[in-house]
Amino acid sequence: MLVFHLKFVFGCWDNVFPRFALSPSSCLSVLVPGGYTVNPSVMEITHVYAKLRSEFGRQCLFSDRPEEVMVDIHPEPSLASQFILKTRKDQGLQACRDMSEHQVNTERFESNSCGMNHVEGGWPKDINPNDVEQTIRFRKKVEKEENYINSLQHLGSVMEHCIKQNNAIDIYQQYFEEDEELEESSELPSAKTINILRDPNEVKRTITGLSWHPDGGRKLAAAYCNLGFQKNPKDMSLDSYIWEIENPSCPEMTLKPESPLVCLDYNPKDPHTLVGGSYNGQIAYWDTRRGSQPVEYSSLEHSHRDPVYKIIWLQSKTGTEAFSASTDGQVLWWDVRKLSEPTERLVLDPGREGNLDRALGAISLEFEPTMPTKFMVGTEQGLVVSCNRKAKTAAEKIVCTYDGHHGPIYALQRNPFFPKNFLTVGDWTARIWSEDIKESSIMWTKYQMSYLMDACWSPVRPSVFFTVKMEGVLDIWDILFKQSDPTLSVKVSDKALYSLRVQDNGQLVACGSQNGEATLLEICSGLSTLQKNEKSLAAA
Amino acid sequence: MADIEEILKRIQSHSGVEGAIIATSEGIIMRSTLEEQITVQYVALIQPLLMKTKKTLQDMDSEDELTHLRLRTEKNELIIAADKDYFMVGIHKPSP
Numbered sequence: 001m002l003v004f005h006l007k008f009v010f011g012c013w014d015n016v017f018p019r020f021a022l023s024p025s026s027c028l029s030v031l032v033p034g035g036y037t038v039n040p041s042v043m044e045i046t047h048v049y050a051k052l053r054s055e056f057g058r059q060c061l062f063s064d065r066p067e068e069v070m071v072d073i074h075p076e077p078s079l080a081s082q083f084i085l086k087t088r089k090d091q092g093l094q095a096c097r098d099m100s101e102h103q104v105n106t107e108r109f110e111s112n113s114c115g116m117n118h119v120e121g122g123w124p125k126d127i128n129p130n131d132v133e134q135t136i137r138f139r140k141k142v143e144k145e146e147n148y149i150n151s152l153q154h155l156g157s158v159m160e161h162c163i164k165q166n167n168a169i170d171i172y173q174q175y176f177e178e179d180e181e182l183e184e185s186s187e188l189p190s191a192k193t194i195n196i197l198r199d200p201n202e203v204k205r206t207i208t209g210l211s212w213h214p215d216g217g218r219k220l221a222a223a224y225c226n227l228g229f230q231k232n233p234k235d236m237s238l239d240s241y242i243w244e245i246e247n248p249s250c251p252e253m254t255l256k257p258e259s260p261l262v263c264l265d266y267n268p269k270d271p272h273t274l275v276g277g278s279y280n281g282q283i284a285y286w287d288t289r290r291g292s293q294p295v296e297y298s299s300l301e302h303s304h305r306d307p308v309y310k311i312i313w314l315q316s317k318t319g320t321e322a323f324s325a326s327t328d329g330q331v332l333w334w335d336v337r338k339l340s341e342p343t344e345r346l347v348l349d350p351g352r353e354g355n356l357d358r359a360l361g362a363i364s365l366e367f368e369p370t371m372p373t374k375f376m377v378g379t380e381q382g383l384v385v386s387c388n389r390k391a392k393t394a395a396e397k398i399v400c401t402y403d404g405h406h407g408p409i410y411a412l413q414r415n416p417f418f419p420k421n422f423l424t425v426g427d428w429t430a431r432i433w434s435e436d437i438k439e440s441s442i443m444w445t446k447y448q449m450s451y452l453m454d455a456c457w458s459p460v461r462p463s464v465f466f467t468v469k470m471e472g473v474l475d476i477w478d479i480l481f482k483q484s485d486p487t488l489s490v491k492v493s494d495k496a497l498y499s500l501r502v503q504d505n506g507q508l509v510a511c512g513s514q515n516g517e518a519t520l521l522e523i524c525s526g527l528s529t530l531q532k533n534e535k536s537l538a539a540a
Numbered sequence: 541m542a543d544i545e546e547i548l549k550r551i552q553s554h555s556g557v558e559g560a561i562i563a564t565s566e567g568i569i570m571r572s573t574l575e576e577q578i579t580v581q582y583v584a585l586i587q588p589l590l591m592k593t594k595k596t597l598q599d600m601d602s603e604d605e606l607t608h609l610r611l612r613t614e615k616n617e618l619i620i621a622a623d624k625d626y627f628m629v630g631i632h633k634p635s636p
Contacts, residue, residue: 139570147625149543152562155621155628156547158608162619163554166634 199516207512209263277308378409417462
């Protein structure tokens with residue numbers, strides 16, 4: 001009698017005998033005493049299976065029998081203490097490759113435009129196109145070919161067909177007038193950098209003043225100057241440039257003053273003339289038709305004694321008047337035809353005495369063409385002084401002052417739609433004032449993280465203004481939409497942004513930074529086109 | 541010879557036709573009703589355009605062929621009829 005052992009070691013079959021599937025639920029019919037034993041120490045199940053020798057070779061007869069629990073192993077809670085329950089985590093699975101998004105900017109390329117001279121060509125090598133006889137001969141030869149005549153006839157008929165068609169009906173006629181687009185832009189506000197105009201010199205200077213060309217705004221004039229006290233390196237160039245926006249690789253024109261320009265302004269009446277205020281206090285007048293040298297310079301004795309921080313053209317019948325402000329406390333009026341002496345002088349003295357020693361330094365100026373007799377000056381001390389030009393005595397010139405900022409007022413501008421409200425920017429806030437309310441501003445932003453350097457109203461939308469900060473960020477504020485935070489913040493550059501100007505159509509914004517880069521940004525249409533009830537809402 | 545004259549005359553007889561130019565596909569001017577400078581400029585600019593168009597169409601569908609090319613501009617319309625060896629340009633100013 002042979003005894004066969006069939007061992008199960010936990011689900012692992014160890015067949016010794018010919019293969020037949022053996023599951024715990026079916027068993028051999030022949031079960032000779034042997035039974036099975038469980039050896040718990042090794043976790044083995046031994047099943048003894050014995051068969052008579054004489055019965056070998058007989059086919060196996062299977063029969064089912066109900067299940068029998070062979071082994072029942074209960075969970076042991078003590079083992080569970082060796083495991084930590086992990087927090088449930090939701091993880092999405094997707095059967096695709098990991099991808100990441102990158103943005104790449106191409107290298108700046110320099111493009112040149114040149115013209116092409118068309119000369120007749122296509123002649124075979126042996127024929128000289130200038131020799132009339134040869135060409136005539138060639139032409140005659142071609143014309144004799146049969147192919148020529150046939151193909152020409154065919155071409156002629158095609159041509160005639162088209163011409164007749166054109167004469168019969170204008171096939172390009174617009175049949176339905178396009179519906180007016182009435183969409184309310186619900187897109188997210190965005191601004192996109194279009195171009196960066198870099199200072200071509202090695203030594204980089206800050207862009208302290210910007211002015212758009214009044215006629216359409218295709219050109220931008222930028223004043224470059226190093227504003228740090230006595231920080232001018234020896235080989236720093238003094239030039240300022242006029243750029244054409246389409247051509248960022250080289251400036252269209254250079255302006256060569258004797259001392260670097262701190263601010264400049266295009267004459268709104270005559271797009272060829274510019275006036276600029278320089279670091280040494282002089283005013284210079286350029287005509288772009290006449291070249292890079294200034295046409296005229298103000299004399300040193302009568303100019304400002306400190307850098308001229310702001311200069312603006314005035315509305316006048318002759319179109320030649322401008323006024324300038326400087327930190328020496330004076331506001332001077334000039335007639336550009338005669339720059340040897342200012343036509344008028346105003347000393348910013350809060351005591352109204354005309355005392356130069358006590359004068360406040362002026363940093364920004366504001367002039368609104370619709371209110372030609374009034375103007376405003378922003379001072380280093382944080383005061384906005386509103387003045388009347390027509391006043392007879394110096395005392396009456398200064399009408400009132402508005403005190404609001406802790407530091408110099410770097411920008412001052414009236415709202416082009418609501419001239420009674422003006423925007424000032426200084427220290428870490430931007431404030432909106434109403435002319436009639438003298439105690440404090442009617443609206444102000446919360447204290448920002450860095451210094452605000454310049455601000456501008458949007459010429460198109462009455463409730464939108466732009467500010468630039470020391471940390472290189474351009475903020476766009478929409479007072480109708482959100483008053484506590486800028487509607488859009490764009491990080492324009494790593495360096496501080498010093499100046500900002502919006503183009504007249506409201507879509508392009510130029511910001512000038514500390515390393516001489518002027519970045520042109522295009523604002524999305526939601527922020528640059530007038531919304532329907534904006535004017536009335538802003539007036540409220 | 542006479543046929544060609546006739547073809548050109550017929551084209552010119554339609555109202556609004558400003559001029560017609562016949563040239564080979566390489567750019568040699570055969571006949572033209574406009575003055576030489578302008579003709580040279582037209583042919584020099586249209587010939588590469590035509591080559592490019594033909595090549596484009598051939599790339600798209602090798603069995604297709606260009607019959608004619610109409611260039612409508614604000615002021616007038618250029619009709620360019622093209623063949624394997626020659627092409628004809630007609631400048632037409634359709635009345636509105």
